Amino acid sequence: MSELRLMKGNEAIAEAAIRCGADGYFGYPITPQSEVMETLMALKPWETTGMVVLQAESEVASINMLYGGAGCGKRVMTSSSSPGISLMQEGLSYMAGAELPCLVVNVVRGGPGLGTIQPAQSDYFQAVKGGGHGDYKLIVLAPSSVQEMADFVELAFDLAFKYRNPAMILSDGMIGQMMEKVELKPQKKRWTNEDIDEMHPWATTGKKKDRERNIITSVELDSEKHEEANKRIQAKYKELQEKEVRYEAIDTDDAEYLLMAYGSSARISLAAKEILRAKGLKVGLLRPITLFPFPVKQLQNLTGQLKGILSVEMSSGQMVEDIRLAVEGKVRVEHFGRYGGVVHSPEEVANALEQKLTGGK
Amino acid sequence: MAKMIGTIEVDIETCKGCSLCVEACPTNVIALADEVNGKGYNYAYMANPDACNGCTNCALVCPDSCITVYRKKVEMV
Amino acid sequence: MEAVINEIKKPENLVYGKTKVLTDNVMHYCPGCSHGVVHKVLSEIIEEMDIQDQTIGVAPVGCSVLIYNYIDIDWQEAAHGRAPALATAMKRLRPDRYIFTYQGDGDLAAIGTAETIHACNRGENIVIIFINNGIYGMTGGQMAPTTIEGMKSSTCPFGREPVHDGNPLKMTELLAQLPGTAYVTRQSVHTAGAVRKTKKAIRKAFEKQKENKGTSVVEVVSTCNSGWKMTPVEANKWMEENMFPFYPLGDIKDV
Structure with a gap:
C-alpha cells in the first residue's frame, strides 16, 4: 500500500530502495548523506525483504561490492557524497566496461578536495562525462524533490538493467537533507534467483550444464575485439539519447x-x-x-x-x-x-x- | 610377487618443455625430446619407459596438465 | 615395449588425467609457472566436490587475470585488489554458492590490503587463494610487497633493501590474527608431495565454506621463473632455499 510520509530526501532513498525490491546496499558514511545507510540499518530489511545492507571499509570497497552483487544479477546500490564518489570512479569504469547495472546516489557537496559539507552541483562533469577512465557514461537522473528522490530509485534500477550500465542519482545536500511530503510506493517483491536466471542470462549464478560459463569482465587484450566491445557500449548510449531523455x-x-x-x-x-x-x-x-x-x-x-x-x-x-x-x-x-x-x-x-x-x- | 608398471601419455602440443616432470620423476623415465613441437618447445617424452611405475608425480607437478598416467598391476614370475 | 605400453594404456588403467573442469585452452603462462598447477588442483577439487554449477570465482589483476579462460565455471574479473569486496557481496547475496577469490601478492597484499583484511576480519564466508611469488609477474618483474630481503626485481635491481624499499609483508600470518578467519595455511606446489598437500588444503577451505566457518586463506608460495630470471627447476630450488625460511609452509590457523 502507498503511504504518505514527511521525510528527508536521504531517508526517502532508503525507504524507496527497500520498497522497490532492491537486493543490496553497500556504503560508507559521509556527510551529507549518512542518513541513507542509517535509515536502512534501522529498518533492518534483511529481516523482511531479505535485502542485504553492509557498511563497507571504504567507498572503494563499496563500489566493488556492487560489482560483485551486480555480476550475480542482483539489484545493488550505494550512496555517497562527492569525495566518496571520486573514490568510486575506478569501480564505475570497470562496471561500465563489464556492462553491469547498479545504482549510485551522489548527494553532492562542495569541492574540490574535502571542500565543504554544504550543497553544491559541482560534480556535474564527473557524473555526465564518465568520471573514470575510458569511453563510458553513466545514466544520470537529477531529482529536484524528496518525491523524486524516492521515485528515481526504481527508475534508475530499471534503466540500469535495461541498458546494463551503472546509473546515478545526482542529488545535492539540499535535497538530501530537506524534509517534504513523499508518497512511498507499496512493497514490491525482490527477484528470486530463478527470476534472475531467466531475466539476466549473463549473470554469474553458477554454470548450468546447458550453458557456457558466464564471465563478467572488462578486459579484452585483442584490440579489434575490444573496439567491438566499445562500439556495443557506445550504441547503448546512442539508444539512451534517443529513447530515455526526461525533462x-x-x-x-x-x-x-x-x-x-x-x-x-x-x-x-x-x-x-x-x-x-x-x-x-x-x-x-x-x-x-x-x-x-x-x-x-x-x-x-x-x-x-x-x-x-x-x-x-x-x-x-x-x-x-x-x-x-x-x-x-x-x-x-x-x-x-x-x-x-x-x-x-x-x-x-x-x-x-x-x-x-x-x-x- | 606383484609389480606396478606404468606409462604416460604427453600431449605434445600443449607441453612447454618446462622440465618439472623430468625433475619430479623418481625413476628417471622422462626427458625432453631433441625435437620441438609446433610452438618450438622441446617436449617431454618417455626416454626410459621400462622404468615407469605410474606414480603420477610428473602429472601432478605439470602446470599445463598435459600428462595422462596409466598404471597396471602385474604378477612377476 | 610398444606392445607393453599399449597393454597398459587402457581406460581401466587410467590413474591420472586432466579434469573436465579445466578447459582445453592452452594456458598463456610461461613454461613452469605455478599458476597452472594451482588451477589444476582447484579444478580437480571442484570436480570431486561436484560443485561446478555452484561455484563462482573472482579473478584478479595480474598474470592470472585470464584464469576464466581455463577453469570452466562462472567468473567475475575484479579491479586490482578488489576481489574480496566482490566476493563479500557475492556470498552475502548468494549464500547458496561457493565463492572464492584467486589473487597474487601485489593484488592481495599491496593494492588490495584493505579489502583483504576487512573481508577476513568480517569473517566473510569465502575462500581466498593467495599466490605468493614475491614479484609482479605480469608487468615485468617489479618488486612486490612480499619480495624478500635481498631478492632482485626490476624495481629493486640490486636486491630489496628494507631501509630503502620497506620490509616484506607476511600477510598470511597477519590474516591469521583476525577473528574472522577459520583456516589459514601456507603451501607450495614445487613437488608432487607439495601439490597433494595444497590440494588437501584447498579442499579443506571449501569444506569450511560449506560449513559456514568464516574466511579461509590458502597461500601458495610459488615461483615466477621468468620474473626471477631462472629456469623452472632452478626457481623451485631457489624458492626452497630462500623463500621457505621466511615463508614457512604449514597450517597457521585451523578453527
Whole structure:
C-alpha cells in the first residue's frame, strides 16, 4: 500500500530502495548523506525483504561490492557524497566496461578536495562525462524533490538493467537533507534467483550444464575485439539519447528567455521565473531530469524563439557547456551560480538573467 | 610377487618443455625430446619407459596438465 | 615395449588425467609457472566436490587475470585488489554458492590490503587463494610487497633493501590474527608431495565454506621463473632455499 510520509530526501532513498525490491546496499558514511545507510540499518530489511545492507571499509570497497552483487544479477546500490564518489570512479569504469547495472546516489557537496559539507552541483562533469577512465557514461537522473528522490530509485534500477550500465542519482545536500511530503510506493517483491536466471542470462549464478560459463569482465587484450566491445557500449548510449531523455518544461511555449537548471537550482529557478514573469519578461524553465542523456533535441526545438539562455547551477559553470554544445551558437548562453557550498536565492537568479541577457532592462 | 608398471601419455602440443616432470620423476623415465613441437618447445617424452611405475608425480607437478598416467598391476614370475 | 605400453594404456588403467573442469585452452603462462598447477588442483577439487554449477570465482589483476579462460565455471574479473569486496557481496547475496577469490601478492597484499583484511576480519564466508611469488609477474618483474630481503626485481635491481624499499609483508600470518578467519595455511606446489598437500588444503577451505566457518586463506608460495630470471627447476630450488625460511609452509590457523 502507498503511504504518505514527511521525510528527508536521504531517508526517502532508503525507504524507496527497500520498497522497490532492491537486493543490496553497500556504503560508507559521509556527510551529507549518512542518513541513507542509517535509515536502512534501522529498518533492518534483511529481516523482511531479505535485502542485504553492509557498511563497507571504504567507498572503494563499496563500489566493488556492487560489482560483485551486480555480476550475480542482483539489484545493488550505494550512496555517497562527492569525495566518496571520486573514490568510486575506478569501480564505475570497470562496471561500465563489464556492462553491469547498479545504482549510485551522489548527494553532492562542495569541492574540490574535502571542500565543504554544504550543497553544491559541482560534480556535474564527473557524473555526465564518465568520471573514470575510458569511453563510458553513466545514466544520470537529477531529482529536484524528496518525491523524486524516492521515485528515481526504481527508475534508475530499471534503466540500469535495461541498458546494463551503472546509473546515478545526482542529488545535492539540499535535497538530501530537506524534509517534504513523499508518497512511498507499496512493497514490491525482490527477484528470486530463478527470476534472475531467466531475466539476466549473463549473470554469474553458477554454470548450468546447458550453458557456457558466464564471465563478467572488462578486459579484452585483442584490440579489434575490444573496439567491438566499445562500439556495443557506445550504441547503448546512442539508444539512451534517443529513447530515455526526461525533462520538465515550464512556461516555455511563449518564452523568449530560458532558465535551465536541475535539482535544487531548478526549484530556485522556478521562483526566479515567477519574479521575472511578474516583471513582464517572457521567461520559461527547462529542467533536465536526465542529465545523461541530456535533452538536446528538446532544447534545440526552442532555440528559434529564444533571445537568451541562463544556466543556473551551484557550480562555476558545468552544465552550461552542454547547453552551448546543444544550441550550436544559435542562442546566447550565460551561466549564473553560487558555489563552494553557497546556495543562490531566486532574486540573485532573476537579477543575473536581467543583467546577463537583457542588459538590465 | 606383484609389480606396478606404468606409462604416460604427453600431449605434445600443449607441453612447454618446462622440465618439472623430468625433475619430479623418481625413476628417471622422462626427458625432453631433441625435437620441438609446433610452438618450438622441446617436449617431454618417455626416454626410459621400462622404468615407469605410474606414480603420477610428473602429472601432478605439470602446470599445463598435459600428462595422462596409466598404471597396471602385474604378477612377476 | 610398444606392445607393453599399449597393454597398459587402457581406460581401466587410467590413474591420472586432466579434469573436465579445466578447459582445453592452452594456458598463456610461461613454461613452469605455478599458476597452472594451482588451477589444476582447484579444478580437480571442484570436480570431486561436484560443485561446478555452484561455484563462482573472482579473478584478479595480474598474470592470472585470464584464469576464466581455463577453469570452466562462472567468473567475475575484479579491479586490482578488489576481489574480496566482490566476493563479500557475492556470498552475502548468494549464500547458496561457493565463492572464492584467486589473487597474487601485489593484488592481495599491496593494492588490495584493505579489502583483504576487512573481508577476513568480517569473517566473510569465502575462500581466498593467495599466490605468493614475491614479484609482479605480469608487468615485468617489479618488486612486490612480499619480495624478500635481498631478492632482485626490476624495481629493486640490486636486491630489496628494507631501509630503502620497506620490509616484506607476511600477510598470511597477519590474516591469521583476525577473528574472522577459520583456516589459514601456507603451501607450495614445487613437488608432487607439495601439490597433494595444497590440494588437501584447498579442499579443506571449501569444506569450511560449506560449513559456514568464516574466511579461509590458502597461500601458495610459488615461483615466477621468468620474473626471477631462472629456469623452472632452478626457481623451485631457489624458492626452497630462500623463500621457505621466511615463508614457512604449514597450517597457521585451523578453527
